[in-house]
Amino acid sequence: MRRESAAESGSLVKAATTARELGVVLMLDRALVAAGWIGAVLPTVVLLLIVVFLVHSAFSSVLYNGLHFLTGTEWNLGNLYVSTTTVRNGVKAAQGASYGALPLILGTLLSSIIALVIGVPIAVASALVIVERLPRGWSVPFSVALELLAGFPSVVYGLWGLIVLGPFLAHHIYPTVARVLGFIPFLGGQTGSGLGLLTSGIVLAVMIIPIVAATTRDLLAQVPPPTREGALALGFTGWEAARLVSLPWIRAGVFGACILGWARALGETMAVLMVSGSAANTIPSNIYGPVSTIAATIVALLDSALTDPTGLAQSALAEAGLLLFLITFGSNILARVILRRAGGTALPVGRGI
Amino acid sequence: MSLSRRLSDALVWALCGLALLLVIIPTVDIIVGIVVQSAPSWSWKLLTTPTHGVAGGLQNAILGTIVLIVGTVVVAGFVGVLGGIYLAELSGQRTGALLRFFSEVLAGIPSIVIGYVGYVALVITLGWGFSMLAGVLALSIMIMPYIMKTTEASFRQIPNTYREAYVALGLPRVVGLQKVLLPPAIPGVLTGLVVALAIAMGETAPLIYTAGWTNALPPHQLTHQPIAYLTYVVWAYTNQPFAQSHALANSAALSLIILLLVLILASRLMSWQSRRFTTRMQA
Structure with missing residues (x-):
């Protein structure tokens, strides 16, 4: 009897606390939703702020340079030591200032395309042989290599390209390639110091391999075994089964990973800055020549841009950054559209790790 | 054949x-x-002496890197984890898709563009100078979408029966999230945070014009004092024409690789833990 009442009063106390707590719980719930909403909206707000800021900063450069920005080949702050200024479309500029980004645009596009041409086949082929051909234990060193390649800081790639890969290629590979394949346009001629377009492309290729290879490996592992086994039972060789069954199955996902890798190569700054040979205002005459990219130029010139009292140099860098952003954004959208048409798996997201 | x-x-x-x-x-x-x-x-003295002119040690850079990446993961982790929980558990489908899309676009912005905006907006316009706060914010903007995505993914892999269970018990949503959904999601969230540390550690471009560089140890104030970090040593000291600068750049690169290995090992341990959770959930 006593025990029962004790239990009863206990539960009554408990009910009372719960009722009192209910208000607290409701408040907590509302607080969580509000905090979560703020967290989820913040990236969008930051993105809008960045875009507005870039457009605002780039405005005077767009007015001053017009289309010349895309077609001109000379990036020149002008004479900053005389007080006379040129005025065009209402924008003041230092005398003789010219902002033509064509060499940078070409350098950015070419180095990233070379990276795709070299990196994607290596990535897909290595994932294919790991999943479909080699014993399961072999995938461990492969996975470790991919994880490390994805994790190395880009300055480490730059250092490696500068002191190991560049000199090696310049001494042992490029002269032979130029001699044997010299009849192909842009592959012959002077091979230079090993710092330039092709070396940048190769370093970028190594950097995008983990993105493409890891995605390909994971997708290949998801191909239903019966489809492949069916092909093998019909007398396909391993390669024919891969070419006609597995690879078509995962095409869309691999394509998405390629676009992601391309975006990374487009925006890569430090590694390219260190191995591109940092050419200013030149379009290389062959594939070995020094280049510069949009991202590397922003790092290299931001310091000196501030010395321009008219502020146009800074504005021109903002326009270059905006252009780079638009290219990566456009490639992302394009990948989505194509993937939706292909009805494939979703585009992988991230910075490659 | x-x-x-x-x-x-x-x-x-x-x-x-x-x-x-x-x-x-x-x-x-x-x-x-x-x-x-x-x-x-390489000598262990590198770890206890700061850089000095064109040579010296790495103490200031290692400590600075740790301060910067921990600060970044605190700031970006706070925002990203909350946002990820919101996207996975609380948001409507259409709002969620829209916010996710913009977050992915933010993740795709080249890091140097974030560095440029951080420099002109935070360092110059707001007048913070080269500082820890500017560096941490620039890195956080880069890392935020990543943490949000990994958090969302680790909540989404929890089977729906868990959610039905706490609703059937009459638990309020906050309690259900905390007591039922959070424990199995935590290893995945933590793995994401550790990988975010690794990404932040390897960045240079957003820091050059926001964090600046100094030979001094990390400052005690948020603004107006530059802070050192390892990736800068690799880049800047390689450009110096002295052999001892190159040696220091290589040592900095080696320190980065060792730190990376430690972080990869930690994330491995955690994802192993999270897989144990997943198998238990499916059982």
Whole structure:
């Protein structure tokens, strides 16, 4: 009897606390939703702020340079030591200032395309042989290599390209390639110091391999075994089964990973800055020549841009950054559209790790 | 089977094996190259002396890197985890898709563009100067979408029966999230945070014009004092024409690789833990 009442009063106390707590719980719930909403909206707000800021900063450069920005080949702050200024479309500029980004645009596009041409086949082929051909234990060193390649800081790639890969290629590979394949346009001629377009492309290729290879490996592992086994039972060789069954199955996902890798190569700054040979205002005459990219130029010139009292140099860098952003954004959208048409798996997201 | 088909099969797999070598060899070569370059000049004194002119040690850079990446993961982790929980558990489908899309676009912004905006907006316009706060914010903007995505993914992999269970028990949503959904999601969230540390550690471009550089140890104030970090040493000291600068750059690269290995190991342990959770959930 006593025990029962004790239990009863206990539960009554408990009910009372719960009722009192209910208000607290409701408040907590509302607080969580509000905090979560703020967290989820913040990236969008930051993105809008960045875009507005870039457009605002780039405005005077767009007015001053017009289309010349895309077609001109000379990036020149002008004479900053005389007080006379040129005025065009209402924008003041230092005398003789010219902002033509064509060499940078070409350098950015070419180095990233070379990276795709070299990196994607290596990535897909290595994932294919790991999943479909080699014993399961072999995938461990492969996975470790991919994880490390994805994790190395880009300055480490730059250092490696500068002191190991560049000199090696310049001494042992490029002269032979130029001699044997010299009849192909842009592959012959002077091979230079090993710092330039092709070396940048190769370093970028190594950097995008983990993105493409890891995605390909994971997708290949998801191909239903019966489809492949069916092909093998019909007398396909391993390669024919891969070419006609597995690879078509995962095409869309691999394509998405390629676009992601391309975006990374487009925006890569430090590694390219260190191995591109940092050419200013030149379009290389062959594939070995020094280049510069949009991202590397922003790092290299931001310091000196501030010395321009008219502020146009800074504005021109903002326009270059905006252009780079638009290219990566456009490639992302394009990948989505194509993937939706292909009805494939979703585009992988991230910075490659 | 015809000879030509068998030959082409063998040839293709040989090429694929070659491709595999082309993945593994650069990985080994990067590590070996940097170890070999930095081995002659490596000494434990590097860890206890700051940089000095064109040479010296790495104490200021290592401590600065740790301060920067921990600060970044605190700021970006706070925002990203809350946002990820919101996207996975609380948001409507259409709002969620829209917010997710913009977050992915933010993740795709080249890091140097974030560095430019951070420099002109925070360092110059707001007048913070080269500072820890500017560096941490620039890194956080880069890392935020990543943490949000990994958090959302680790909540989404929890089976719906868990949610039905706490609703059926009459638990309020906050309690359900905390007591039922959070425990199985935590290993995945933590793995994401550790990988975010690794990404933040490797960045240079957003920091050059926001964090600046100094020979001094990390400052005690948020603004107006530059802070040192390892990746800067690798880049800037390589450009110096002195042998001891190059040695220091290589040692900095080696320190970065060692830190990376530690972080990868930690994330491995956590994802192993999270897989144990997943199998228990499915059982």
